[in-house]
Amino acid sequence: MVAETTAKTLNVTLRVWRQAGPDAPGTFVDYAARNLSSNMSFLEMLDVVNDELTMKGEEPIAFAHDCREGICGTCSCTINGKPHGPGHGIATCQTYMRSFQDGDTIVVEPFRARAFPLVKDLVVDRSAFDRIIQAGGFITARTGSAPDANAIPVPKTDADLAMDAAACIGCGACVAACKNASAMLFVSAKVSQLGLLPQGQPERDHRVLAMVGTMDALGFGNCTNQYECSAACPKTISHDFIARMNRDYLKASVRAAFKPVAAGASGGAG
Amino acid sequence: MAQLDSKVPSGPLADKWRKHKTEIKLVNPANKRKYEVIVVGAGLAGSSAAATLAELGYKVKNFVFHDSPRRAHSIAAQGGINAAKNYQNDGDSVYRLFYDTIKGGDYRSREANVHRLAEVSVNIIDQCVAQGVPFAREYGGLLANRSFGGAQVSRTFYARGQTGQQLLLGAYSALSRMIGAGAIELHTHSEMLDLVIVDGQAKGIIVRDLITGEISRHAADAVVLATGGYGNVFNLSTYARGSNVTAIWRAYKRGACMANPCYTQIHPTCIPVTGDYQSKLTLMSESLRNDGRIWVPKRKEDRLKPPASIPEADRDYYLERIYPSFGNLCPRDVASRAAKRVCDEGRGVGETGLGVYLDFAEAIGRLGEAAVRERYGNLFDIYHEITAESAYQQPMRIYPAVHYTMGGLWVDYNLMSNVPGLFVLGEANFSDHGANRLGASALMQGLADGYFVIPYTIGDYLAGQKPGSRPSADGPEFKAAEENVRSATSRLLGIKGKEPVSHFHKRLGKIMWEHCGMARTRAGLEEALKMIPALREEFWANVNVPGSAATLNQALEQAGRVGDFLEFGELLCLDALKREESCGGHFREEYQYPDGECKRDDTNFGHVAAWEYQGPGRAPLRNIEPLNYEFVKMSVRNYK
Ligand SMILES: Cc1cc2nc3c(=O)[nH]c(=O)nc-3n(C[C@H](O)[C@H](O)[C@H](O)COP(=O)(O)OP(=O)(O)OC[C@H]3O[C@@H](n4cnc5c(N)ncnc54)[C@H](O)[C@@H]3O)c2cc1C
Numbered sequence: 011m012v013a014e015t016t017a018k019t020l021n022v023t024l025r026v027w028r029q030a031g032p033d034a035p036g037t038f039v040d041y042a043a044r045n046l047s048s049n050m051s052f053l054e055m056l057d058v059v060n061d062e063l064t065m066k067g068e069e070p071i072a073f074a075h076d077c078r079e080g081i082c083g084t085c086s087c088t089i090n091g092k093p094h095g096p097g098h099g100i101a102t103c104q105t106y107m108r109s110f111q112d113g114d115t116i117v118v119e120p121f122r123a124r125a126f127p128l129v130k131d132l133v134v135d136r137s138a139f140d141r142i143i144q145a146g147g148f149i150t151a152r153t154g155s156a157p158d159a160n161a162i163p164v165p166k167t168d169a170d171l172a173m174d175a176a177a178c179i180g181c182g183a184c185v186a187a188c189k190n191a192s193a194m195l196f197v198s199a200k201v202s203q204l205g206l207l208p209q210g211q212p213e214r215d216h217r218v219l220a221m222v223g224t225m226d227a228l229g230f231g232n233c234t235n236q237y238e239c240s241a242a243c244p245k246t247i248s249h250d251f252i253a254r255m256n257r258d259y260l261k262a263s264v265r266a267a268f269k270p271v272a273a274g275a276s277g278g279a280g
Numbered sequence: 281m282a283q284l285d286s287k288v289p290s291g292p293l294a295d296k297w298r299k300h301k302t303e304i305k306l307v308n309p310a311n312k313r314k315y316e317v318i319v320v321g322a323g324l325a326g327s328s329a330a331a332t333l334a335e336l337g338y339k340v341k342n343f344v345f346h347d348s349p350r351r352a353h354s355i356a357a358q359g360g361i362n363a364a365k366n367y368q369n370d371g372d373s374v375y376r377l378f379y380d381t382i383k384g385g386d387y388r389s390r391e392a393n394v395h396r397l398a399e400v401s402v403n404i405i406d407q408c409v410a411q412g413v414p415f416a417r418e419y420g421g422l423l424a425n426r427s428f429g430g431a432q433v434s435r436t437f438y439a440r441g442q443t444g445q446q447l448l449l450g451a452y453s454a455l456s457r458m459i460g461a462g463a464i465e466l467h468t469h470s471e472m473l474d475l476v477i478v479d480g481q482a483k484g485i486i487v488r489d490l491i492t493g494e495i496s497r498h499a500a501d502a503v504v505l506a507t508g509g510y511g512n513v514f515n516l517s518t519y520a521r522g523s524n525v526t527a528i529w530r531a532y533k534r535g536a537c538m539a540n541p542c543y544t545q546i547h548p549t550c551i552p553v554t555g556d557y558q559s560k561l562t563l564m565s566e567s568l569r570n571d572g573r574i575w576v577p578k579r580k581e582d583r584l585k586p587p588a589s590i591p592e593a594d595r596d597y598y599l600e601r602i603y604p605s606f607g608n609l610c611p612r613d614v615a616s617r618a619a620k621r622v623c624d625e626g627r628g629v630g631e632t633g634l635g636v637y638l639d640f641a642e643a644i645g646r647l648g649e650a651a652v653r654e655r656y657g658n659l660f661d662i663y664h665e666i667t668a669e670s671a672y673q674q675p676m677r678i679y680p681a682v683h684y685t686m687g688g689l690w691v692d693y694n695l696m697s698n699v700p701g702l703f704v705l706g707e708a709n710f711s712d713h714g715a716n717r718l719g720a721s722a723l724m725q726g727l728a729d730g731y732f733v734i735p736y737t738i739g740d741y742l743a744g745q746k747p748g749s750r751p752s753a754d755g756p757e758f759k760a761a762e763e764n765v766r767s768a769t770s771r772l773l774g775i776k777g778k779e780p781v782s783h784f785h786k787r788l789g790k791i792m793w794e795h796c797g798m799a800r801t802r803a804g805l806e807e808a809l810k811m812i813p814a815l816r817e818e819f820w821a822n823v824n825v826p827g828s829a830a831t832l833n834q835a836l837e838q839a840g841r842v843g844d845f846l847e848f849g850e851l852l853c854l855d856a857l858k859r860e861e862s863c864g865g866h867f868r869e870e871y872q873y874p875d876g877e878c879k880r881d882d883t884n885f886g887h888v889a890a891w892e893y894q895g896p897g898r899a900p901l902r903n904i905e906p907l908n909y910e911f912v913k914m915s916v917r918n919y920k
């Protein structure tokens with residue numbers, strides 16, 4: 011097959027962040043990775059290195075992964091200083107060794123951010139994202155209470171834009187890429203998706219206030235419009251959604267100040 | 281011998297579910313909060329179930345081995361979800377979806393379950409839209425549809441090529457809402473390693489925290505497993521790497537019957553294998569078969585020629601030729617075997633000869649590149665990332681790969697296993713797809729089970745349990761189960777052999793693929809049944825699991841799962857050996873028609889095989905649930 015005929019062999023040096031646990035000291039350790047095929051994925055390369063470490067009786071490098079096709083959002087390496095590595099619009103697991111040169115030294119670190127505490131080696135805890143969603147990233151639609159799906163037509167352009175936002179895989183690269191460790195891209199994607207749809211209107215104000223409030227409380231930083239987030243996003247989610255959320259937030263704050271919502275009317279679980 | 285009462289309600293097919301819902305016992309609202317339900321898994325099935333049970337007022341504990349419920353393997357489903365909405369006015373109906381699913385499953389599923397699935401399919405779409413799932417729409421603002429294999433109507437709803445992601449995020453948002461409301465206790469990074477049975481009923485689980493290594497006991501009034509499929513027994517598959525059989529395998533060892541484990545689905549359109557280091561196979565969604573045409577050269581000599589240089593007259597669009605009425609949209613098992621046949625004839629393309637073309641040139645000519653990009657852009661991108669080739673310029677090369685498992689724990693009409701109090705949902709059960717699943721029907725089943733079936737049927741069981749009668753987690757059964765988990769963990773860490781876990785997984789995968797893959801024979805299966813126990817013995821003597829049990833230890837997690845696959849794979853092969861017929865995804869070379877189609881044996885095998893554990897080293901018992909077709913005639917499947 012074509013992929014095979016174009017396969018090259020390469021040797022690289024991996025400089026990997028090793029840290030046994032959240033409170034243990036961490037350090038970079040070099041490993042030689044030899045005879046790699048350029049058609050290997052970056053994570054397959056780590057598999058090979060780990061098997062070699064195991065056979066030498068050393069502890070393998072802990073790294074997060076699952077689907078290995080860029081959709082689950084589990085993988086989370088910063089490669090040569092870039093969250094998810096050199097490619098544009100792809101996750102760590104979609105990075106192939108053909109993106110590197112024979113003889114390269116490749117620096118591999120975890121996603122670093124105050125709100126993502128380190129678990130081990132390249133694995134961090136991103137449960138803060140779940141807590142933001144729990145605060146308001148939903149439409150209250152009790153099972154069984156829904157009207158017919160075609161009862162409310164949604165303009166295709168709105169539906170498409172909502173889908174653009176909904177493509178977020180919750181990996182946290184946006185946070186890792188931001189010098190302020192802000193989660194604005196993540197939060198704005200969900201706020202925009204639901205805010206663009208007619209079904210999302212009743213809770214629109216509550217949602218944006220609750221999600222932004224939780225984001226701040228969890229220690230994510232502010233957005234200073236550098237847009238490193240969109241550049242690192244494996245789904246190339248546009249920073250336009252941040253501006254959209256800021257408008258929503260402003261309107262919701264004003265409305266909350268002048269027209270207090272009746273108790274219990276927010277509908278959400280918050 | 282296990283009692284396998286399907287509990288299918290009497291009466292006309294179309295009335296069974298309605299009637300059942302009005303007749304089963306209810307738990308009164310004030311009592312619901314007195315019951316605790318454990319839900320293991322937060323894929324489509326688990327998260328929809330947990331959210332809905334919590335909405336009803338039950339106290340729910342949800343466990344996942346992932347770091348977040350949003351990462352369940354359901355997230356990876358690409359193509360779509362079926363529903364008998366008939367929005368296209370093309371003649372679809374609940375009956376037609378039911379019939380297509382029964383026929384697609386090669387008459388090996390339960391009629392009543394499948395009819396219920398088709399009935400509730402319409403509610404699923406309503407529910408998802410209400411949650412904000414951004415399904416594809418037409419310019420007028422109404423929902424769009426596409427076609428999937430095994431159907432002659434357009435009933436598949438989709439969200440670009442990320443339908444599973446969007447449906448899961450919808451269910452995850454419902455789950456998150458109830459977690460935020462304090463109605464669900466979420467345990468991430470928590471792997472269920474044993475089921476606890478008290479007085480013959482499922483009353484709890486043992487869990488290992490994958491970060492701290494802590495082992496804990498959890499008691500409940502009922503346990504729901506929604507832990508996904510076991511396709512990774514083949515090692516290479518389209519599944520996420522973490523998908524495994526452990527939860528249902530350990531439940532099997534506690535007495536739950538394992539039904540039809542040999543029914544595995546090989547998906548026809550995946551990116552071919554390139555090397556030994558490979559860790560997974562990537563699916564190219566079946567939706568591509570709406571517009572892509574599958575072909576190989578007519579002559580072997582042409583197989584390495586650039587595809588563009590092969591004139592139309594020298595191409596064999598074999599699916600269109602053999603199955604003119606379904607063409608490229610024939611069911612998966614049929615399409616996969618046809619690909620294998622043309623490759624076995626020496627006409628497969630690419631270096632390895634294990635590939636066929638999926639060609640979009642005609643579609644691009646007809647619709648324009650922009651329209652093709654709009655429909656399939658993200659799939660073409662995935663293909664490009666992996667192969668460095670552009671499917672806009674040359675045909676994709678595809679080959680079948682393991683993709684789905686129709687088998688799973690046996691359940692009755694209420695989705696309860698033969699162990700009272702143990703419910704099984706989604707891909708983890710065996711219920712609705714018979715011997716072959718149609719595309720876009722797994723998402724439908726997962727959400728049907730979780731949103732619309734279990735919320736009713738669990739009440740029927742719980743109403744018979746006294747509120748507050750839940751056993752304490754300090755009881756002897758819990759203690760013994762915990763001990764069991766602890767000793768298995770230390771045993772793995774103590775072997776300190778020479779080979780990493782992955783080597784055993786790869787070797788098991790090769791045995792399974794070669795002897796129990798797309799085509800199976802008595803001799804091959806008998807051989808596998810010798811090789812697997814030998815490999816298992818080697819594993820327990822020579823595996824190396826470094827590190828300790830007190831921290832995140834991915835090798836230890838993997839070792840536990842592969843250890844279970846090494847047992848389960850044997851049962852899978854045994855089931856394949858004992859099913860002396862061909863049906864759906866289970867193709868025994870001895871049983872075929874001259875044209876290579878499956879030769880079923882309804883008289884002797886028109887039943888579910890439900891295997892019952894008999895203890896270590898003892899042959900499992902093969903129980904039978906006869907399939908009584910009251911409404912549809914079992915007939916030879918024909919897609920010609
Ligand atoms: C690449 C791909 C594409 C697909 N595309 C489609 C499609 O287009 N249409 C369609 O209908 N179907 C599709 N399918 C099939 C479908 O996605 C799955 O069958 C379905 O999503 C399974 O859902 P589930 O809820 O049963 O399990 P999963 O989504 O696999 O979830 C399993 C859950 O169980 C948890 N779990 C498992 N074991 C344990 C344990 N021991 N302890 C604790 N937690 C545990 C996991 O953490 C996870 O939360 C596709 C499948 C694949 C592989």
Ligand code: FES
Nearest residue numbers: 076078083085103
């Ligand atoms: S492993 Fe799933 S996105 Fe990378």
